Amino acid sequence: MAQAAKRTDFLHTQVRAMARRGAIPHAVILSGSGDREDAARFLAAAALCRSESDKPCLQCPACRKVLGGIHPDVRFVRDTEHRELPMDLVRSLRQDVYIRPNEEERKVYVFPDCEQLNERDQNVLLKVVEEGPPYAVFVFCTATAAALLPTVRSRCVEWKLRGDEVSPADELSDTLCRLFARRELLPAAEFLVEQENRHVKRERLELLLENAWQICAAALLSAGKDAPSVPDTDAAALLRRNLSPATLQKLADRLRYYAAQCRYNVGVGHILGALCADWDALLHEGGKRRKDCSSL
Ligand SMILES: [Zn+2]
Known part of the structure; x- marks a missing residue:
């Protein structure tokens, strides 16, 4: 598919x-x-x-x-x-x-x-x-x-x-998106720390984040009311189901931003740490809004 x-x-x-x-x-x-x-x-x-x-x-x-x-x-x-x-x-x-x-x-x-x-x-x-x-x-x-x-x-x-080959970066992106879809800090944070411990190369990280961004973009595309139906992955379906469009949009923006940062001389550890902090902030925003909504 x-x-x-x-x-x-x-x-x-x-x-x-x-x-x-x-x-x-x-x-x-x-x-x-x-x-x-x-x-x-x-x-x-x-x-x-x-x-x-x-x-x-x-x-x-x-x-x-x-x-x-x-x-x-x-x-x-x-x-x-x-x-x-x-x-x-x-x-x-x-x-x-x-x-x-x-x-x-x-x-x-x-x-x-x-x-x-x-x-x-x-x-x-x-x-x-x-x-x-x-x-x-x-x-x-x-x-x-x-x-x-x-x-x-x-x-x-x-x-x-090259056919059905799936590069390791593609698989990692898929995993990362599934972890984001769990809407918890720890699983995604552990994954990001693991990448740092493995000394992932900057080019590798760029690809990983860019692919993850595309999965989010695919999820967003199929979430819009008047959006044309596009094929998406299971990870995209999970994101769409579990994250609000606003959170998904912000997550996509962050992934895209950090993928671009990899092209400059920004350290891998710094990028992974910043993404982790952003994800924490996004989860808090989402949580706050959900509470606000329930008190209405
Ligand atoms: Zn375009």
């Missing part, structure tokens, strides 16, 4: 680093055995995200629409009725691409199954990829890049997804 929290380090690092530099390639092949559609959505969110810093933020209107599959500037090009895409569909794309984006600066075309693109289609697309407007981004999803013509491949950046 598509799970925000279980995206590989690879995708995180590559997409976020490129988005940070404003350098998302205009043509990408997502190959390999991972969840390619999920990766394509993540990439599309990064291309369209309105956040000033971390893209995709997974919280702005653009990200929410992309993840919910309802963004007018992201088009998944497929035909479930036929083995190959109908010629008219590919031809119509050639015109569609010159219509400016509706809401964002960019427009993303995702081909979730490149096996559906025959040679003729690929040659039509090649022209669009080569000569299309600068705002257009093309994402080709395929188990193997060999499904695409060498001429198309040579115009694209290829990212290989």
Whole structure:
């Protein structure tokens, strides 16, 4: 299942680093055995995200629409009725691409199954990829890049997804979020102290906190009344059930903040201690509000 929290380090690092530099390639092949559609959505969110810093933020209107599959500037090009895409569909794309984006600066075309693109289609697309407007981004999803013509491949950046691998940081993030969902200080505090005792590296901690932030973001997204339904992990479901949206939002903000701190020269021990103190404060706020509510 598509799970925000279980995206590989690879995708995180590559997409976020490129988005940070404003350098998302205009043509990408997502190959390999991972969840390619999920990766394509993540990439599309990064291309369209309105956040000033971390893209995709997974919280702005653009990200929410992309993840919910309802963004007018992201088009998944497929035909479930036929083995190959109908010629008219590919031809119509050639015109569609010159219509400016509706809401964002960019427009993303995702081909979730490149096996559906025959040679003729690929040659039509090649022209669009080569000569299309600068705002257009093309994402080709395929188990193997060999499904695409060498001429198309040579115009694209290829990212290989590593399948179901879950990095230790992903597992740790999942554990940390489950501990936060218990709404107690001690379990999460012990976990954070343990990381310090293990001398976790700053890069490792950044990934751990960033993944935990994404789990919170996934929980928040699915908690909103009008939010599009997005896949979430069990940890996200637990957070959503046990924490108020306000607490969840603050926790997400803190995790994001401390993940960013890891990029600067802030000590790991300091970050872990500060996060622990913030969690204590958040629990107190939550407790106070619950008491206030019960006395009404
Ligand atoms: Zn965003």
